[in-house]
Amino acid sequence: MQKLYIIKIGGNLIDDEKSLNDFLIQFAGIDAPKILVHGGGKLANTLAEKLDVPQQMIDGRRITDKATLDIVTMVYAGNINKNIVARLQHLGCNAIGFSGADGNVIQASKRQHPSIDFGFVGDIDKNSINQELIVNMINLGLVPVFSAITHDKMGNLFNTNADTIAGTIAQSLSEKWDTELLFCFDKNGVLENVEDDHSTLQTINKEEFLQLKSEGKLHKGILPKLHNAFLAKENGVKKVFLINENKLSAQILQGNEGTEICL
């Protein structure tokens, strides 16, 4: 099978003009089929503040009322997605932006929770992904760029976690490609000691992950990445890494950056 990279970037990177440019140059340089999934960054919070739309977070998840949905749709699927696509086009990478509604590429269902109403938050699984459409896009030489907006095919848009989108797309496409899923962030990988950026684990298995988690040794922000990373690895994604966003080119060339997820 041919190799396909699914690469996730987060908010910190998007908020920093120079870092984002440096990253996109690395991404554009990958000489293989590839997909980019991007998170949101601080822009949505800034806009919500300016528009006096109060933001409520529960366990790191944004409660998405209608006003907040409009904001994240504007920021994620509009401003951030189109600016990334325009820059990639400038770098000679034939990018095409997607929300989950476009071509019905990601169909979510409203999050059900016994006590909390998360509002317009969409949950997805492997069957949510329109594999055929993504295959068609890649076969046309296009490079899909996904924002973290999905829909329910009932006319509603949803806010969905970008780590989850990256992991779920990778699971679906593993049936067609030899997939490598890379979660890029500002750390060198999973750190044994959160205070020490040189304590990167070269590999981590589920048992080690649960051990570190139960000992409270993991940074809170890394938990959804690791959760989605293990889910992807357990569901057919060939290789899964957490790497530093500055090391993308090195990872593509040598394949031993950051922390590799093992079963």
Added chain:
Amino acid sequence: MQKLYIIKIGGNLIDDEKSLNDFLIQFAGIDAPKILVHGGGKLANTLAEKLDVPQQMIDGRRITDKATLDIVTMVYAGNINKNIVARLQHLGCNAIGFSGADGNVIQASKRQHPSIDFGFVGDIDKNSINQELIVNMINLGLVPVFSAITHDKMGNLFNTNADTIAGTIAQSLSEKWDTELLFCFDKNGVLENVEDDHSTLQTINKEEFLQLKSEGKLHKGILPKLHNAFLAKENGVKKVFLINENKLSAQILQGNEGTEICL
């Protein structure tokens, strides 16, 4: 050649929830290849006001500084485009949203003017359109939905008139399809007397247009539509009409609504 509809809707329709839904039901019902191009509506102005970004118009064209570009990108390519796509998907129409940057589908150049700097405003012509990409999308059974955002392949996004985008796409695709370009708006067509909605001209040729224009008998808002309509007709688009947005289904069935553009 097979028939292809290129249909343009404007801001008034987008601002009215019920009218937009009624229109999209008609659009989804068209049993032929089709493309939708949408304008902006008042949302961009409302957002600019809330964000204290002053808006400057010269001859009905928005001067687009960086802050205004961010706003129109968020509103047009984000909120409006994705909501229209999600609603069409609900109606069983396999819509896919585009800005001009996506797949390099519309490459514009910054407007040059001897005395006015329009800012991030992009001009386009027939050669700006990535015909091959649109052909590929339609052949995949997808229905492209264009927002009025373009790019220059140098990493910059631009604001481009939606009537111009519709007319220019129609010109380009006339080489492949039997094209019909429909400008939908809230009037019944070109009115001989702007005060009388029953004075619709069944046809209008260039001479008649220039005559009415010089006599000041045309509503200001109709001029860019008519300009783009004649340009399209003169450049190979088979049929061009200005019709009432409520009459789309009737036009598709009978083909004699509103005002037909003649050479």
